[in-house]
Every structure is written in structure tokens, then in C-alpha cells.
Amino acid sequence: MQELYLGNEAVARGAWEAGCRVVAAYPGTPSTEITENIAKYDDIYSEWSPNEKVALEVGIGASFAGARTMVCMKHVGLNVAADPLFTASYTGVNGGLVIIVADDPGMHSSQNEQDSRYYAKSAHIPMLEPSSSQEAKDFVKLAFDLSERYDTPVLVRLTTRVSHSRGIVELEERQQVDLKDYVKDVKKYVMMPGMARLRHKVLEQRESTLAADCNSLEINQEIMNGTKIGVITSGLVYQYTLQALPDASVLKLGMVYPLPIEKIKSFAAKVEKLYVLEELEPLIEKELKSNGIDCEGKSLFTVQGEYSANMIKKAILGEDAGEIAAESDLPVRPPIMCPGCPHRGAYYIMKKLKLVVNGDIGCYTLGALAPLSAMDTCVCMGASIGMNHGMEKARGTESSGKSVAIIGDSTFMHSGVTGLINVVYNSGNSTVIIVDNRTTGMTGHQNNPTNGKNIKGASAPEIDFEKLCEAIGVGFIKTIDPFDLKGFETGLKEALNFQGASVIISKRECALLDKKKWMPALSIDKDVCIGCGSCLKLGCPALVKDGKKVKIDGTLCVGCGLCVSVCPTGAIGNGENT
Template sequence: MKKLLTGNEAIARGAWEAGVVVCTAYPGTPSTQITEHAAEYDEMYAEWSPNEKVALEVGGGAAIAGGRAMVAMKHVGVNVAADPLFTLAYTGINGGLLLVAADDPGMHSSQNEQDSRHFGRAAKVPILEPADSQEAKDFTKLAFELSESFDTPVMLRVTTRVAHAQTTVELGDRQEVGLKKYEKIAAKYVMVPAYARRRHVVVESRLGKLQEYSETASLNRIEWNDTKIGVITSGVTYQYVKETMKDASILKLGITFPLPRKLITEFAEQVDKLYVIEELEPFIEDYIKSWGIEVHGKDTFSVIGEILPETIREKMGIEVENTVDNNEAASAIPIRPPVLCPGCPHRGLFYVLSKLKTTVAGDIGCYTLGSLAPLNAMDTTICMGASIGNAIGMEKARGKDFARNLVAVIGDSTFIHSGITGLIDVVYNKATTTTIILDNRTTGMTGHQENPTTGFTIKGEPIKEVDLELLVKAIGVERVVVVDPFDLDKVEKTLKEEMAAEEPSVIITKRICALIDKESDKTPYIVSQEACTGCMRCMKLACPCIIKEGKKVRINTAQCVGCGLCVTVCPSGAIKKEGEANV
């Protein structure tokens, strides 16, 4: 049976068909749906782990115990998981272990565009790169075969376009591979120096064997055509090359580490001009250059952003007929950045932070949108969990006075991911940081995943939720306040008090994400044009529903979810629920 699947769905399906028993992940675009779909299969245990490091440790444990395990994360998640990754490469596995790394060229939803292939190579594990959903499924299954035959974790590297594009997949049945025998082998799994020295030898010898495999593997293949131009490519870029360079010969690489040197050399010898077309880093190209082969790549294509079909046409000088020329107008089109949603609980907090001109060490989540104009209420965003550490550093460099109008802002899921250790540092090293935990009862930005603070598992089973108040108290924070972020007066008063206090404090802003709130009255608000004085105070909320019209404002009732935050800032009582008498 054939079915249209996203790359992410196909990877989940591949894991299921391969007999995987454990799937773990921390959500992150573009990888999130892999594990959401994996959780739909009853035969596989699935979990949202607190972070990617734990996810890989759980996956590693499952594999050492003899079961097949898949661990999925976005590219920056691999940074977090790097520690277990590098040493799992030494120990090897027992049941197959697959790490799916989802890169985001063009940064559709990321803070950087690092190339995960560098990590695969640095950890010395093989890297597979599928070009569509069928390959995503097939390569996932193959990855488990390779993992077990070479006794190594395997990296499946996808990019946003492969992860999110839907293409047709031939479905197969699940193959129950069962558990491998578990044996206690300290020399293999206990990486003390004496054993690790021996395992490093194994790793290097394994790379040689993988290199031989790569030379003849069917997933590296040549599609001969005209030999004037030869293109070496991988992943979705292969599809773009096929689409735009119909005459070129193509060497499509399914394994990009270790590279098939002989195959590449043979291909290079038979074409007049050789190109490597790859997104992000010159990973393949640098190897080819190091072998003394003349090749073009990053002299033509950028290391920055995506390569799309039109990029290839432009860079390779391929003319397209019949396009609508819109370059002139395009340069003047206002951008449409994402915004905090109508009804977003974070809006209340950021409105006050903006008003108080507070220095805000920020973090990763929907609330990062509080950095955008007109709120402009964020000073730093580095990585998951960085807010608290950054705030400590600011205080240690500039002194305690600077901390009197400084906060760290972090979401509930991000706090669990890697904010807890930062807060321990606050207490341990006598900083006076005010940390604000934005508890919106979900993992918002990635599309509403459960997390340890929501009270449910990935499969929807109720569990005991982490009590954030108790947790931060146990760390040693004595000043802990819970506020509703829409109670603007209380937020402002609390903020002033807690920032003034020369000791660690935590403010938990608690209000459910507007997108999952099923209980509130969603009747939109409207503005009485007679009562509106045009003071524009409501505009400072940066609500996308409030529109300036002439000297007054209007509410877009199609989008308004009736949160009422604007009512609390309107000094003239001009905003009323739709349908209420005589507004």
C-alpha cells in the first residue's frame, strides 16, 4: 500500500517496520513529528525526554540492553546530546541505535544553521541522508541493519524540506526482531581509560570497514547523463538538481560519511566539470579537494541559507522562460514576522517588562517573540536554558546594582530541559537573579507537546507533574511567587519587589496557552468608536488583532479570542465584549 507521508512520518514508520522498541526525543522543529508519530504505534515505547542528552542516554541504554532504539532531535539538540553520542560511538551498541538529526538550513525555526554532519564525523559514526519520504523510511530501516552489523550508532541526517515535505511511501509490515541477548561486558560498556583506549582502536578500524561498505553500497549511485557537468549531491538537494539540471550526470550520495572515495574519484574522472551541490557546509567538497580533485561548490553556492531549485538555476546560469518578474516590487514588500498569538499569556508579562525597561536574558520558545517590536523586551537568546546563566554572568560582570532591573525569562519545558542547573548556580554562587518561569501548561512553539510539568506523557497517560514551586524551593530559592500574567498590576508589583530583593527569587507566571485553552469565553471584543480617544495604549500590547485605523483603533474580530488583556490597559473603557449592550 502506498501513502503520502511527511519525511518525519516516514521515519517513524521505518522505525516501526524495523522492529524498534524504544523511541525518545525532545521536541524541536523540524524533528518533532517523528516521535509524535512513533507514539501512535502501540508496539513501540515512546517518550518526551527532559532534554536531548537524556533522550540519547535512554536510547543508548535500550540499545545496550539489546533492543532497537531511535532518538530524534533538531540540529542544536545534537549539541546537547553530544556527550553520550561521542562515547556511545566507542562502546558500540547491541540492539541497533539510530540518532535522527534534523537540520534547518534557512533557519525557518532555529537559532543557528549548523551542519550536523560535522557532529557525525567528529563522533565517527556513519551518516545517511535521505532525499524524500520513501528514502527516509528505507534509510531508517537500513540504519538499524548497519548499526547492528558494524556495532555503531548511526546518524540519519535530514533537513527541514525532507522532514516536512510529503511524498509517496510504500508501506511495509513490522518485522519483530526481538531483543538481542544482554551480556555484561565491562570492557565494552564501561568507558574507563583502560577500556576506552582499546575501544578507540575498534572505532578507527570500524571506520575503515564502513568506508569499504560505502564504496559499493547501493545507496550511493550514479545516474549517467551528459558528462559535460557532473554533480555530486545528497538529500533534498538531489531532487532540486534533478529538477533543474536535466542534462547533468549525478552522483547521489546516500551515505555522506564515510565517503566512497573510489566511486567519487571515478565519477570525477569521467565528467568535464565537477560540482558538489550541498546545503550549508562544504562537507563533501572539502574531502574531494583534499584528495587533489578539482571541484566547484562553495565558490558558486553559499554556505548560508537554503539551496532551492531557483538558487541552482541562478548560480548555474540556467534561464527560465515565462516567469513573472517581480524583483522590483519584492524588495518593497513588508516582511511578516511571526508574533505572539492573540490571547497569548506571555503578552502580559512582556508588556510589563517592556514598560519597566528591564534587561531580559531570554530563552528558546514562543516567548522569544517578546523580543520583537514593539515589545522589544529581550536582550539575549542563545540556546535552550541559557537565560539563567546569562543573567548570572551579567550580574557578576556588572555588579549587584545591575541585577536590580534584570530578569531571566524561561518557559516551563525549557526550564526542565536545562534551566534547572542554571538556577542551582544562582543559589550556589550567591547571585541575586530574578528568574521568571513562564508556565503555559505546554511546550508551545513546537506545537503543544506534553512535558514533565504538564501532567501527561507523550501517549496521553496522566502522571505526577513536576511541582515547579517545590522544585525551586528545594534548590534553595526562598522567594517564590506565582502570578497570572494577565493580572498586569500584580505582575508589575511582583516584578519590582523581586528584582529589588538582593537574593535569588523565582516568579512563576501561570496561564494556559491560548491555543489549547478550551474553557475561556472566546467571544471577541470590539472597540466603541465613540469612546476610543486614540491614546494608542492598547497598541503597546503588540496584539495582532488590534489595528490602527485613522486616529482610533479597531479589533479584528475574526482573529480575536476574547482574552481581554486590552480591556485592562484601556483608560477610557472603550473595549467591550461583542454583543454586550450599547457599546
């Protein structure tokens, strides 16, 4: 049977077919749909863990216990999971352990475009890289086999275009893979210096065996055409290469770490000119050059963003593409908070109070954009609270009472709670706004420890923010509906004036979570509207200029009513536009 699967869906299918029993993950674009699809298989235990480090630790435990296990994350998530990653490389596995990492060249939905292949190299873990949905499934199955055969975790690297492209996938049945026996083995599983030194030797031996064996691995595939141009590539860039250079010979690397150096040398000897085509960092190119293999790569290309077939055609063949010129000077269309978004109220007040706002990762990062423009910093998951504390400690009273950290419910659970503990412990004066929209919004509404539901939508214990903050020792805690603008402003001012750590829980459900709650579109009475533009400061896409006045786009408005509370003349109400 064949299905048209997203790369991420194919990864999930591959794990299921490989007899995988446990999957843990934290959502992050472009990796999220892997675990969402895993959750549909009842013979796999799956969970959203609070962060990637915990997910990988769950994975390591499940593997030691004898189960085939998969852990999924985006590239920056692997930073969070890096601590267990490096040591799991020492311990090796019992049941196969596959770690999926999805990179985002071009930063479609990320804060940086780091190259996860360097993790494979520095943690000494083999890494596979598929170029299509079919390969995504096949490579995941192979990764489980390699993991058990070589006693190592195996990384599978995806990129956005592989994760989010659909292709035809041939489906197979699930393999019956029994739990392996768990046998206590402190020399393998307890990593303290005496044991770890021994395991480091095992790791080194394993890596050199793999480096030799990967020369005969089928997924490192030589496709000979002409001998004028040879290309070494992997992942989706392989597909661009096929399209751009149909006459070239290609060595397609299915395993990007370690590299099959002997195979590469033999391929290089067969072609007149050798190119390395790899997005982001010149990892393969540098490895080749250090082995004395002449090749060209980043001198013709870039470490920024994504490659394309036309880019390859232009750089190697000097051919231009395109028949119609692009239109210049069109207004850009950046992403925005949705109509009815609960974050809009919180940002409106923060902007009004002219606060320095340390931001975090989620839909609410969009508060940095005009017209709200109410965010000063955003670095990584959970960073807002630590950074706010740091600012206060650096600038003292100049900063305290005038700055806030804003962080989402899921992000707070991911890595914000440690920052808050730090503020309390080190006598900080920070105000933290937890924007609790009852879901993990930006990645497409995953449940988390604070909304009372698990990955399958079944009821789960719900962490109470107020009690948690109280237990940590936060002195001022208040839950407010961010659409109660007056109440929010008063509450926030109290929190800012409070000496010590203070938390506002800005609680209102994501507008997309329950569309049944949407109200009929509002409208503006033109005779009453004075065109002051107060409502436009909310940055709601449903409020648009109409000459000197404002009108409501009835196809976008969800009737949330926030604009009603900022209109000084009461021009906004129910009914048709006049």
C-alpha cells in the same frame, strides 16, 4: 499500500517497520513530528525526555539492553547530546541505535544553521541522508541494519524540507525483531581509560571498514546521463539537481559520512566538469579536494541558507528564471504572539519596568519583536538564567534588580534548572520568570514533566515548580497569573528587590491549548476611545488601527480581556464594533 507522508512521518514508519522498540526525544522544529507519530504505535515505547542528552542516554541504555532504539532531535539538540554521542561511538551498540538529527538550513525556526554532518565526522559515526519521504523510511530501516552489522550508532540527517515535505510512501509490515540478549561486557560498556583505549582502536578499525564498504553501498547511486556535467550531491539538493540539470550525470550520496572515495574518483573520471552541490558547509567538497579530486562548489554557491533549483540553474547554466517580477516594499509579516497569549502580560510589565531581559528559546522569544521589544538576549536552550547571572556578576549592583531571565516551563526542565542551581550556589541575585503555559508551545504542544501528562496524553507525575525552587534554595518564590497585570507588576518588583535568587512563576495556559475557553470577540466603543494607542503596545494582532482610533478584528480576537485592563478610558467591552 501507499500513503502521503511527511518525511518525519516516514521516519517514524521506518522505525516501526524495522522492529524498533524504544524511542526517546526532545521536541524541536523540524524534528518534532517524528516522535509525535511514533507515539501512535502501541508496540513502541516512546517518551519525551527533558532534553536531548537524556534522550540519547535512554537510547544508549535501551540499545545496550538489546532493543532496536531510535533517538530524535533537531540540529542544536545534537549539541546538547554531544557528550554521550562521542562515547557511544566507542562503545558501539547491542540492539541497533539510530539517531535522527534534523538540520534547519535557512533557519525557518532556529537560532543557527550549523551542519550536523560535522558531528558524524568528528564522532566517527556513519551518517545517512534521505532525499524524499520514501527514502526517509527506507534509510531508517537500513540504518538499523548498518548499526547492528558494524556495531555503531548510525546518524540519519534530515533537513527542514525533507522533514516537512509530504511524498508518497509504500508501506510494509513490521519486522519481528526480538530483544537481543544482554551480556555484561565491561570492556565494551564501561568507558574508563583502560577500556576506552581498546575501544578507540575498534572504532578506528570499524571506520576504515565502513569507508571501504560504502563504495559498494547501493544508496550511493551513480546516475549517468551526459558527460559534460557531473554533480555529487545528497538529500533534498538531489531533487533540485534533477529539476535544474536534467542532462547532468549525478552521483547521489545516500551515505554522507564516510564518503565512498573510490566511487567518487571513478565518477569524477567520467565527467568533464564536476560540481559538488551541498547546503551549508563545504564538507564533501573539502573531502574531495583533500583526496586530489578536482571539483567546484562553494566558489559558485553559498554557506548561507537553502539552495534551490533556480539557484543551481543560474550558477551552473547561467539561466534566469521567473516571469513576473517580485513586488518590493511590501510590509513584512513576522511571526507574533497569538491573540490571548499568556506571555503578552509578562512582557508588557517587563517593558514597563524597562528591564534588561535575558531571553530563552520558545514562543516567548517573540517578545523580542516590536512593539513589545522587551528582550535583550537569546542564545540557546536554558541560557537565560546563566547569562543573567553572568551579567550580574560582571556589572554588580548596576545589573541586579534591573535584569531578569525569562524561560518557559519545558525549557526550564530542559536545561534551565541547572542555571538556577548555579545562581543559588554562587550567591547570585538573579530574578527568573518561568513562563508556565502548561505545554511546550512553539513546537506544537508537546507534554513535558511539568504539565502532568506523558507523550500519550496519559496522566503523569507533575513537577511542582514552587517545591522544586524551594528545594534548590530560592529565597523568593511566587506564582502569578500574567493577565493580572497589577499583581504581576507588584510581584515582579518584590522579586527584583529581593536579595538573593528569586523566581516568579507566570502561570496561565497557552491560548491555543483549549480553544473551547475562548470568549466572544471584544469590541471598542469609538465614542469612548481617545486613540491613545495604549492597547496597541500589547502587540495583539486583533487590535488594529482604524483612522485615529483602534478597532478589534473580531475574526482574530479570542476575548482574553488583556486590552481591557490597559485601556485608560474603558472603551473596550463586549459587543459589535461601533
